[in-house]
Amino acid sequence: xxxxxxxxxxxxxxxxxxxxxxxxxxxxxxxxxxxxxxxxxxxxxxxxxxxxxxxxxxxxxxxxxxxxxxxxxxxxxxxxxxxxxxxxxxxxxxxxxxxxxxxxxxx
Numbered sequence: 001x002x003x004x005x006x007x008x009x010x011x012x013x014x015x016x017x018x019x020x021x022x023x024x025x026x027x028x029x030x031x032x033x034x035x036x037x038x039x040x041x042x043x044x045x046x047x048x049x050x051x052x053x054x055x056x057x058x059x060x061x062x063x064x065x066x067x068x069x070x071x072x073x074x075x076x077x078x079x080x081x082x083x084x085x086x087x088x089x090x091x092x093x094x095x096x097x098x099x100x101x102x103x104x105x106x107x
Contacts, residue, residue, distance in 0.1 A: 004030075005071055006071065007071060010069075010071055012028055012030070016028070025064070027056070027060055029053045029056060029057060031049070031053075032049050032050060032052055032053025032054075032056065033050065033053040033054070033057065033068070033079075033083055034079075035070065035078070035079045036079075037079075041079045041082050042082065045082060045086065054083075054086065054087070057087075058087075058090070058092070061092070067097075068080055068083060068084075073098060073099065074098065075096045075098070080096075084096070
């Protein structure tokens, strides 16, 4: 199932299990907001599927702390840069956790 991770412990089933065991709810929006897309991510952002994912993400974020995860640590090299820029245009505060104890606001 796309998207998925090349790293075993980040695959949906493993991550979902581990998070559940630690009382963290896992909502998978990979189909709507996941990484690599034929035609590019900017093109994907113009689809109903992307808008549906953003709506679900915003609904969830209204109720609880929310994070978007990806294997790529640096958002400059990741689809999260597009998602976070889109969220910021909607006045959502975005903080990137770029390493243990390191974070940055969206550039």
